[in-house]
Amino acid sequence: MSPVITLLIIIAAALVLFVSERFPIPLVALSISVVLMLTGLVTPAEGISGFSSPATITVLAMFVLSAGLQKTGIVRSLGELIIRFAGGNQYKGLAAIMLVAGGLSAFINNTAVVVVLLPTVIILARRTALSPAKLLIPLSFSSMLGGLGTLIGTSTNILASDVANKLGYGPISMFEFTKLGVIVFLVGGVYLLLFSGRLLPERRGPREERTESYHLRDYLTELVILPDSPLVGSTVAQCRLRQLSDADVLEIIRAGSKLEQPFADERLQAGDVLMVRGKVQTLLRVRRSAGIKILPEVQLRDSDLVADRMGLLEVLISPTSHLIGRTLEEIRFRNRYNATVLAIQRHGEAIREQLSKNRLAVGDALLIQGPSAVLEMIQASPNFIIVGEVPHETLRREKTPIALGIIIGVVLLAALNVLPILVTALAGAVLMVLTGCLEMSEFYEAVRWDVIFLLAGIIPLGLALENTGAAASIAQYAVGLSSVLPPLLILGLFYVLSMLLTEMISNNATVVLLIPIATAAATDLGLNPQAFIMTVMFAASMSFLTPIGYQANTLVYSAGGYKFTDFFKVGAPISLILIPITVYLISVFWPL
Structure with a gap:
């Protein structure tokens, strides 16, 4: 079997595993590198090169820098500013959310931005009498759009720069695509401001009882322990109620008074009223053997x-x-x-x-x-x-100027080409600890190890595409289209393919897989490879169609009470708007 066929089989198997999510994505990525080494498609040195890749180390350092801004209260302060600026006006609040989320995401990890701003957005929804569902998808989408402002905005940008450099096209500079990123952010922001409120339903009311949103009334039951019950005299921890019915005791009412938790060692008495979590049908089946009486339907509220x-x-x-x-x-x-x-x-x-x-x-x-x-x-x-309240967290606000100075130094030194971004980011991460902005334990906790292992596992895939000639072979199909399609439409096809692929696997895997193919096609067609690199990179961050293509979407999914289709309802129009605009502007800024 030829190396190209072997590699295509490995890629197909990887895609199936990525989409099925049967195994953790970082494990699938590492398995790819192992299989590539076992089949001889990459050398052992190339197989583990992802762990020492500048992209992997830079992304690791950026996680630490993002944590430094969080722990010194910079992001929280901006969240508080959103609430004050909104003043009860939903449009001002939505605009402030998008500007802050987008601006922050240009310099720190956008998932971290969503994590910190999410409680603030829900508080704002309550104060403006809005459903959180009206604001949370715009928060996620604007953080993704903002990540396209600078090289360090997302791990995808950093990885694209590394892949391009290894292919011989040189690294991408800090603000090389900022002009395009700002235009895309403004177009997407105007769309979200004008239409997201109309397209998004009120999945959860601003003051909806949590017992309602979780449908607990169908699953919480009150029961009375009868005098002849075998449960009498046993402790809550020992009683057979859980073994018989998989029910948990949440509350004990004795002689009209609620017992205080913990009551695991409390001995049950005849006449005790228990509030339990469990299926009523199961409790009805065991009521005789357990010696319990099921009370009428509980009219449950949060206060209960x-x-x-x-x-x-x-x-x-x-x-x-x-x-x-x-x-x-x-x-x-x-x-x-x-x-x-x-x-x-x-x-x-x-x-x-x-x-x-x-x-x-x-x-x-x-x-x-x-x-x-x-x-x-x-x-x-x-x-x-x-969710819904600002967490009690000790912030080092006195270190805010230091953390800001470190971030500014990292960006400026890299932008002015004084030092590579790898060096400035690592130096900044070390300084965050040395200056007391972060503790060493927080340094470890800040790193998204799933992303690090994902990057380390898939980077060898790009090398295998080049080593085997698979990238050039696949690119020939694009060359064949040149007889019937103009260059701009071929660029658009790569954009759409990248956008759809990132919904099924991951944005980082999409970049590693498609940039070698796209640049090979551009070279064969006599077009500008840089334009194709930018196309794949931008499209890989446009994950607007599903809640599972990008982790920022996953975080707001449950918090907003969304359905899967809500993302498509808002994401499909913004995708259709941005495809022609982005592709055309890429051809202007990086002429074909």
């Missing part, structure tokens, strides 16, 4: 789950959470946090059954009940993003 020292908290699983891929049972959530997860919302659907068996994913929304002191501790955990 809150007491003097108890509260409710809604959180999202953060992109850097150590809980990703693990179940509540594996992490012993209740014992670890002394709190109960009432429900999980994923991709717009509430999960209320077998919660302890579900593996957590980025963007999952958890509704948690627990003591107020425990909820404050959860708010401070980097594993979670707080």
Whole structure:
């Protein structure tokens, strides 16, 4: 079998695994590099070159720099400014959200921008009597558009520069495409400002009860322990109710008073009223053997789950959470946090059954009940993003000028070609720790290791495309189109292909896969390869059609209560508007 055919089979298998999400994407990426080495398509040195690639190291450093801006309160201060500027006006609020998110995303990781601004946006929605769904997709989209302003705006830009440099076209400079990025941001921003409010539904009201949004009324039940029940005398931890019905005890009412948590060691008594989380049908099947009486339907409100020292908290699983891929049972959530997860919302659907068996994913929304002191501790955990309220977080605001100075130094030294961006970014990351803007533990936590391993795994794929001649072979199909299509339309085809591919796999994988092919096609057609590099890079960051193509979309998915189609409803028009504008302007700024 020829090396080209072998590589195409590997790419096809990788695409299937990326789309199916059966295995974690970083694992798939690393597997690609291993298979490439085993088949001899790359040397061992080339197979691990992704770990030492300037793109990988630069992206790692940028995560740390982004964390420095977060921990010194710069991003939070801008979020507070949004609320003050809006003054209850939804259009002013939406404009401020897009400007701040887009401006920040030009210099720090856009996912980090969404993480920090998300609670602020939900607070703004409540103050303007808007559904959060009207604002969260614009937050995500504007952060993606803003990332196209500078080289360091996204990991995709940095990777595209590295791939282009390895192919012999030289690196991309800091502000080389800023003019185009600003135009694209303004066009996209005007569209979102004028039409997103009309196209987006009110999935969750500004003050909607969380018991309603998670449909808990169908899953919480009150029951009474009868005098002859075998549960009498046993502790909550020992009782067989959970084994019999997979039900969790959330509350005990005895003689008209609620018992305080923790009550795992509390012995149950006849006449105790228990509020439990579980399916009513299952409880009905075991009521005789358990000696319980099911009370009439609970008319449940948030206040019913809150007491003097108890509260409710809604959180999202953060992109850097150590809980990703693990179940509540594996992490012993209740014992670890002394709190109960009432429900999980994923991709717009509430999960209320077998919660302890579900593996957590980025963007999952958890509704948690627990003591107020425990909820404050959860708010401070980097594993979670707080929804609807500003988290209690200690910020080093006195270090703000230092952090800003470091970022400005990183950008200017790279922009003026005094030092490569790799060197300035690494130096800036080290200075963030040396100056006290970050602690060393926060340095480690800031790095998105899933992205680092993704980059390290897929970079050898670009080398294999060149080594085997596969890029040139595939490019011949584009050359064949030149007899029937003008160069501008061929450029547009690469744009559309890149945009669609990034929805199915990842933006970084798209860049590594398509830039070698696009530049080979440009060379064979006698066109400007730089224009094709920019086309693939810009299109790979235009993930507007689905909530799964870009992590910023995934984060707002559950928080806004969106359905999958909501992203397409808003994203398809903006994509159709930006395709001709971006392709035409690329041909103007980088003449074909």
